[in-house]
Amino acid sequence: MRLTIINGSPRGEASNTGALFSHFIRGFEETSGNRAEVLYIIKNLKTLNVLVDAFRTAEAVLLGFPLYVDTMPGSFKMFLEALEPLAGRDNNPPMGFLIQNGFPETYHNRFAARYMEKFAKRMGCRCFGSILKGGCEGLSIQPAFLTEKYFTYLYEIGKAFGERGVLDERLLEKLAQPEHLTSENIAQVVPFVNKALWDSQLEANGALEKNFDRPYQP
Amino acid sequence: MGIPDETAIAENYISVAIHSSLKKYGIRKDHASAETFRRRGMKIAIINGNPRESDQAFDGYLETLAASLGDMDHEVTVHGLRGMQIIPCRGCFDCWVKTPGICRFKDDAVELCKSYISSNFVVLASPVIMGYTSALLKNAMDRLIPLIHPYLRDEHGEVHHLPRYDAYPLMGLLLSPEPSTDREDVEIITDIYRRACINVMSELKFVEFSEKPAREVANAINNN
Numbered sequence: 001m002r003l004t005i006i007n008g009s010p011r012g013e014a015s016n017t018g019a020l021f022s023h024f025i026r027g028f029e030e031t032s033g034n035r036a037e038v039l040y041i042i043k044n045l046k047t048l049n050v051l052v053d054a055f056r057t058a059e060a061v062l063l064g065f066p067l068y069v070d071t072m073p074g075s076f077k078m079f080l081e082a083l084e085p086l087a088g089r090d091n092n093p094p095m096g097f098l099i100q101n102g103f104p105e106t107y108h109n110r111f112a113a114r115y116m117e118k119f120a121k122r123m124g125c126r127c128f129g130s131i132l133k134g135g136c137e138g139l140s141i142q143p144a145f146l147t148e149k150y151f152t153y154l155y156e157i158g159k160a161f162g163e164r165g166v167l168d169e170r171l172l173e174k175l176a177q178p179e180h181l182t183s184e185n186i187a188q189v190v191p192f193v194n195k196a197l198w199d200s201q202l203e204a205n206g207a208l209e210k211n212f213d214r215p216y217q218p
Numbered sequence: 219m220g221i222p223d224e225t226a227i228a229e230n231y232i233s234v235a236i237h238s239s240l241k242k243y244g245i246r247k248d249h250a251s252a253e254t255f256r257r258r259g260m261k262i263a264i265i266n267g268n269p270r271e272s273d274q275a276f277d278g279y280l281e282t283l284a285a286s287l288g289d290m291d292h293e294v295t296v297h298g299l300r301g302m303q304i305i306p307c308r309g310c311f312d313c314w315v316k317t318p319g320i321c322r323f324k325d326d327a328v329e330l331c332k333s334y335i336s337s338n339f340v341v342l343a344s345p346v347i348m349g350y351t352s353a354l355l356k357n358a359m360d361r362l363i364p365l366i367h368p369y370l371r372d373e374h375g376e377v378h379h380l381p382r383y384d385a386y387p388l389m390g391l392l393l394s395p396e397p398s399t400d401r402e403d404v405e406i407i408t409d410i411y412r413r414a415c416i417n418v419m420s421e422l423k424f425v426e427f428s429e430k431p432a433r434e435v436a437n438a439i440n441n442n
Contacts (some may be wrong), residue, residue, distance in 0.1 A: 011308065
């Protein structure tokens with residue numbers, strides 16, 4: 001199978017979405033006869049027709065994006081709108097999704113996934129499922145024991161997809177953990193993230209003292 | 219505002235964890251009283267996410283809505299996104315970790331952020347395109363994140379963002395359907411906007427279609 005992956009992260013190649021895709025691809029391409037090509041929305045914002053053409057001729061499509069304000073980034077929605085002329089056409093490719101978010105829980109992604117699955121229906125595409133994962137902001141600074149676990153699941157999901165052409169429900173469920181956090185978990189995680197992820201960057205930028213600035217205070 | 223000392227930060231966490239509410243920041247309190255609004259008149263921003271020059275009916279509807287709200291002594295601003303330059307968010311987070319509260323792009327989103335945060339009520343308006351509000355509107359929404367704080371908090375057992383400002387506007391969603399729009403689409407849109415409201419410290423007061431007379435929508439805003 002030739003799988004067309006469209007990475008809808010505004011951060012392009014250096015994205016958390018891209019990191020997740022790379023492990024999926026590693027597993028997928030290990031299985032015989034399977035190749036993936038990756039295209040980027042951000043590189044084609046002014047040439048969306050390139051992506052529309054890739055979609056038109058694809059054998060199967062996997063679309064991925066980070067959650068922005070609880071759904072797809074605006075630039076990704078531009079691409080979805082550009083697909084409108086192909087809606088309901090015969091021979092549209094089967095499609096699946098990868099949605100990640102920066103909050104610790106995967107639950108936040110469920111609403112965007114519901115939208116995307118309805119989008120597939122609107123296009124007349126068979127939907128082969130959604131890979132959902134929370135806790136993905138700052139993957140590069142997260143402890144390796146966490147990220148290695150996610151990356152291994154993605155590798156296995158990619159491999160199973162290469163072998164059987166389906167997203168393995170059992171693996172998707174494992175990857176999605178934690179779907180929710182207990183209040184005890186939240187009380188631990190929140191101060192850690194605020195310090196390790198945000199304060200460290202503010203400090204590195206010499207901006208910690210401006211942390212609570214309100215430049216547009218009416 | 220300078221750096222809060224460590225105790226203050228710790229108190230923030232505890233307060234956020236225990237109350238999981240924004241009472242501390244005076245947000246709900248400030249927005250809860252419809253009577254206060256009616257007495258003093260609201261500042262209302264209508265954000266028009268109609269990308270189609272040809273759809274004059276939608277723009278005209280919003281002008282009628284603005285006029286009705288003006289008649290009720292509210293101060294109304296209509297932002298026509300089609301005529302504004304708003305670069306799609308790049309996810310750089312400069313507005314959170316480099317120049318807190320300020321985006322690196324100096325385009326029309328600055329004006330939009332200022333108007334948004336100084337409003338009591340915001341109407342987001344868009345035709346439904348491929349089952350969701352327009353990319354034009356979504357790009358504008360993405361550029362509002364300088365208005366919130368990167369820190370996380372516990373909100374009713376879910377992790378969400380902390381506010382940056384004391385008060386945020388209430389929200390209403392005004393749509394015009396596409397031929398394929400069905401009940402499921404409206405549910406999906408409503409659910410997503412409800413979720414988004416949690417992160418912009420707001421409350422979704424209505425989802426209406428432009429088939430409804432503008433005067434009735436104005437009443438709904440006035441009486442919220």
